[in-house]
Amino acid sequence: MGNTQHGGYSPNVTQLGSAPAPSWLTDESSASVRALEGPAFEEAEYTARLDELRGRMSQLPLDAMLVFRPSSVEYLCGFHTAETAPQPLLVTPSETHLYIPDLEVGRALASSLADNLHFCGYADALRGLELFLAHAASVLPSGARVGVEVGHPSTPPRALDLLREHGLVPVHPDYLVERARLVLSPAEIRCVEEAAVLTQRGVEAGVAATREPGATDSSVGAAIAAALYTGADSPSAWGPVVATGRRGGIPHSSWVGRELASGPTFMEFAGTRARYHAPVMRTVVREGPLSAADRRLAELSRTAVAAVLETAAGGVPASQVAVEAGKALGPLPDDVMFHQLFGYPVGLAHKPHWMDGAPFYLTPDNHEPLVSGMVFHIPGSFRSFGKAVVGLSQTFVVEERGTRALTHGPADIIEA
Numbered sequence: 001m002g003n004t005q006h007g008g009y010s011p012n013v014t015q016l017g018s019a020p021a022p023s024w025l026t027d028e029s030s031a032s033v034r035a036l037e038g039p040a041f042e043e044a045e046y047t048a049r050l051d052e053l054r055g056r057m058s059q060l061p062l063d064a065m066l067v068f069r070p071s072s073v074e075y076l077c078g079f080h081t082a083e084t085a086p087q088p089l090l091v092t093p094s095e096t097h098l099y100i101p102d103l104e105v106g107r108a109l110a111s112s113l114a115d116n117l118h119f120c121g122y123a124d125a126l127r128g129l130e131l132f133l134a135h136a137a138s139v140l141p142s143g144a145r146v147g148v149e150v151g152h153p154s155t156p157p158r159a160l161d162l163l164r165e166h167g168l169v170p171v172h173p174d175y176l177v178e179r180a181r182l183v184l185s186p187a188e189i190r191c192v193e194e195a196a197v198l199t200q201r202g203v204e205a206g207v208a209a210t211r212e213p214g215a216t217d218s219s220v221g222a223a224i225a226a227a228l229y230t231g232a233d234s235p236s237a238w239g240p241v242v243a244t245g246r247r248g249g250i251p252h253s254s255w256v257g258r259e260l261a262s263g264p265t266f267m268e269f270a271g272t273r274a275r276y277h278a279p280v281m282r283t284v285v286r287e288g289p290l291s292a293a294d295r296r297l298a299e300l301s302r303t304a305v306a307a308v309l310e311t312a313a314g315g316v317p318a319s320q321v322a323v324e325a326g327k328a329l330g331p332l333p334d335d336v337m338f339h340q341l342f343g344y345p346v347g348l349a350h351k352p353h354w355m356d357g358a359p360f361y362l363t364p365d366n367h368e369p370l371v372s373g374m375v376f377h378i379p380g381s382f383r384s385f386g387k388a389v390v391g392l393s394q395t396f397v398v399e400e401r402g403t404r405a406l407t408h409g410p411a412d413i414i415e416a
Helices: 029-034 043-059 071-075 104-109 122-127 129-139 157-165 176-181 184-210 217-229 245-249 292-311 318-329
Strands: 011-013 064-067 089-092 098-099 116-120 145-148 168-170 241-246 266-272 277-287 375-376 382-384 388-392 396-398 402-405
Touching: 029 104, 029 116, 043 071, 043 089, 043 176, 043 292, 064 071, 064 176, 064 388, 071 098, 089 318, 098 104, 098 129, 104 116, 116 129, 116 382, 122 396, 129 157, 145 157, 157 168, 184 217, 184 266, 184 396, 217 241, 217 266, 241 245, 245 266, 245 388, 277 292, 277 396, 292 318, 292 382, 292 388, 292 402
Parallel strands: 011 116, 064 145, 098 116, 145 168, 277 388
Antiparallel strands: 064 089, 089 098, 241 266, 266 277, 375 396, 382 388, 396 402
16 A cells, blocks of 8 residues: 655645635645645556556547546546545646645645646635636647546536637547556555455444344444444445345335344445445345245346356456356346346445446446456346345456455355
8 A cells, every 4th residue: 555644745736816825825834734644555656547548648649638537536646535526637748737626735735646736716616617727728739639538427518618718629538547447456456455354344244233133224234334434544435235125126225224124134335445445245134044036036146246256357358258147147037127237347436436437347238358457346136126135246356367356255145
């Protein structure tokens, strides 16, 4: 993992707009803030990511990338914050420029490695992007081609109009940053491995909570959350989800303070390390054996997870993994609901969900090959609609000759 402090980092900090310079921002206070935290990885990791991005930019060609997706901003320069206002990163062939409200200067000094920090008043940043993009245009040549991802809600539609008004040419680069993020470095995989340790603590806490007298879906969710947050350095982007009995048969239902049913109780959540996620689905049965219908759901879920883990490997097309898993399942019973998605990429993610990257799915229509270092979650959830669910899963990394599960324990029913 990376630095615990980076007091040697000294970006160029400039104020945009006409507001008075803040009296609290001094050389001394900036140095003090920089020494408090630091980015999640060593500087060389970010340098390699920017070098790779700039190589892709030159091939398109692009004169710059304007990155709005918060997780991709963090990926490239380390910056992260709880604030959700647009805070884009401009990447040119030689520099990075991070645009932030004045309240985020501290977070930028503490976490990022951007070459230049440009800030304006908080209210100005919330009202619009005019100041940010006017400055971005000032450091680019007229007519510059600027890559902007348009497929994520973090990119304001107004940004494209502003770029054009400033004589720039916005170009959709087909998830240029996010496609690079699909293949995790060894340091990133270590983060997912560490996240998986916390995930397992959540599993154990959730199972233990189901055994408590008067247990509810909410008490189980609370126990999972406490386990995930104790010792963590970042929150999960989603969950925990806990659904019991017939409510489990309604996708994405979660805890409502309802006493646990005698049948399956479904849990889905992720531990995190530096916002790298290791999701898992587990299903607990507290009282008595499964019914025949629930045993059928469990067998389908086990089969799906096993087939993906046995088929995936470096160089294997994603479509082949999905097709083989589909063959292993065979025709589904008419009353069984399944989303036909055998895996999606996970890793670095910001809210609202850990699915926060390029749309690269293990489905029959994705014929791109898997690459060693890709990390996926297998959402093996099968439902009898409105009646019950069994969800089992693993998070795994693709390796040259196969797969390696990163989450712990078997993907099987847990008897409480």
